[in-house]
Amino acid sequence: xxxxxxxxxxxxxxxxxxxxxxxxxxxxxxxxxxxxxxxxxxxxxxxxxxxxxxxxxxxxxxxxxxxxxxxxxxxxxxxxxxxxxxxxxxxxxxxxxxxxxxxxxxxxxxxxxxxxxxxxxxxxxxxxxxxxxxxxxxxxxxxxxxxxxxxxxxxxxxxxxxxxxxxxxxxxxxxxxxxxxxxxxxxxxxxxxxxxxxxxxxxxxxxxxxxxxxxxxxxxxxxxxxxxxxxxxxxxxxxxxxxxxxxxxxxxxxxxxxxxxxxxxxxxxxxxxxxxxxxxxxx
Numbered sequence: 428x429x430x431x432x433x434x435x436x437x438x439x440x441x442x443x444x445x446x447x448x449x450x451x452x453x454x455x456x457x458x459x460x461x462x463x464x465x466x467x468x469x470x471x472x473x474x475x476x477x478x479x480x481x482x483x484x485x486x487x488x489x490x491x492x493x494x495x496x497x498x499x500x501x502x503x504x505x506x507x508x509x510x511x512x513x514x515x516x517x518x519x520x521x522x523x524x525x526x527x528x529x530x531x532x533x534x535x536x537x538x539x540x541x542x543x544x545x546x547x548x549x550x551x552x553x554x555x556x557x558x559x560x561x562x563x564x565x566x567x568x569x570x571x572x573x574x575x576x577x578x579x580x581x582x583x584x585x586x587x588x589x590x591x592x593x594x595x596x597x598x599x600x601x602x603x604x605x606x607x608x609x610x611x612x613x614x615x616x617x618x619x620x621x622x623x624x625x626x627x628x629x630x631x632x633x634x635x636x637x638x639x640x641x642x643x644x645x646x647x648x649x650x651x652x653x654x655x656x657x658x659x660x661x662x663x664x665x666x667x668x669x670x671x672x673x674x675x676x677x678x679x680x681x682x683x684x685x686x687x688x689x690x691x692x693x694x695x696x697x698x699x700x701x702x703x704x705x706x707x708x709x710x
Contacts, residue, residue, distance in 0.1 A: 429458040429542040429609065433571075435534050436464055438506035440578070441547030446510050447580040448700060449545045450517040456609050460521035462510045463537055464503045466496075467530045500525075530561060535568040545574045548694070563694060566675060566703050572602055573675075573703045575694060586612045586702075587668040589659050589689070590633045591619070595674025598704035600633055603672040604641035606702065613645040615666050619658040626650030656692030663699055675703045 434449040436442040446462070453460050507523035514521045526533050538544040546562050566573050588603040590596045600616070607614050616633045620626040630648040637646045649666075651658045663671055673690045694701055 429453075429456045431459045431461060431541040432543045432545060433461045433463050433538040433541045434510075434545040435538075435547075435565075436462060436506055436510050437547075438464075438502070438509065439547065439549075441549045441576070442510075443513065444578055444580050445545050445547040445574075445576040446513050447517075448574065448576045448583075450514050450519045451580070451583060452543070452545075452574075452610065453514075453519045453521075454517065455611065458542065460514060460519055461524050461541070462507055462514070462521050463524045463526065463534065464506050464510075465530045465533045465537075466499050466503050466525065466527040531564055531568065534565050535570070538569065538571045541571055543574060544569055544571045545576065548575050548577055563691070566694070566705075569703075569705050572705050575701045575703065577698050577700060581669050581699075583610055583612060583669045583700075585666065585668050586614050586670040586672055587659065587663045587666065588614055588616045588633075588672045589619070589655075589674075589693075590616050590629060591655075591689075592629050592632065593674060595690075595704065597674070599672045599674040599702075600636065602702065602704040604637055604644060606670075606672070607644035608641055612670070614641070614647070615662075615668060616646065616648045617651055617659060617662045618649075619651050619653060619655045621652060623650060626652075655689040656696060659689070659693055660697050660699075663697075668699065670700050670702060671697060672702045672704065675705055 429452065432449055432453055434445055436446060449460055503525050507525060511521055511523055526537060546565060548562055562575060566575065586603055586607060588599055590600055603614055606612060616630065618626050618629040620629065627650065630650060634646060634648045649662065651662055659671065671693060673693060675690050690703065
């Protein structure tokens with residue numbers, strides 16, 4: 428499943444945690460790791476130049492812009508070197524990859540053929556690196572499963588899988604089953620429905636599929652009532668989950684992807700790593 432893991436880094440503390448999660452997963456699965464840094468010149472040049480102008484009161488021409496570009500290139504090399512060292516300290520070898528372009532476009536494309544993309548939920552100031560809203564937008568665009576990591580690492584032992592019977596929910600179930608088998612995780616399936624009968628029906632569908640497919644994975648099922656995002660996060664705390672697996676409910680509309688309301692809310696409200704199941708977008 429995780430033949431290759433691409434971890435995006437901007438050198439922030441959040442990205443360092445993303446690298447730590449990458450090391451944890453790679454150590455268990457033997458996956459190949461690529462550390463990606465994007466020199467976001469189209470997005471950074473103008474705001475960075477304006478900020479420098481505001482600070483020093485001097486206009487920046489082509490020579491000064493080239494100077495800034497060289498600084499960003501050297502900074503990128505340092506960020507990649509530090510990330511590789513962090514991974515090697517945990518016994519994981521990795522390859523660096525430096526690309527230039529628009530972060531929002533380059534990261535999903537660079538991870539297109541990978542088994543997993545790992546990103547921090549929050550990074551640096553938007554002028555200097557990846558910020559939370561950008562991570563959310565990358566999740567929307569990615570056709571690769573995306574692990575979005577919180578500020579602090581925790582050992583992955585129990586995953587919470589949100590299942591609602593939708594195509595996205597089924598993708599999340601399939602991804603969780605594979606991850607559970609590879610990483611040695613226990614799975615707790617939760618469905619949030621207004622009635623117990625509806626919840627029981629969905630749980631029966633999910634558990635029957637898991638018992639037949641992921642025979643080596645410990646599985647439990649639970650029904651909860653309430654607002655979906657809040658109920659999922661509360662449940663994850665109750666069972667001491669270390670990971671939440673969600674379907675991202677992608678749709679295509681003029682080449683734009685839509686992140687479901689529940690997935691968006693969990694991403695913004697949660698303090699756990701979130702594994703988003705993605706797949707080819709259906710037109």
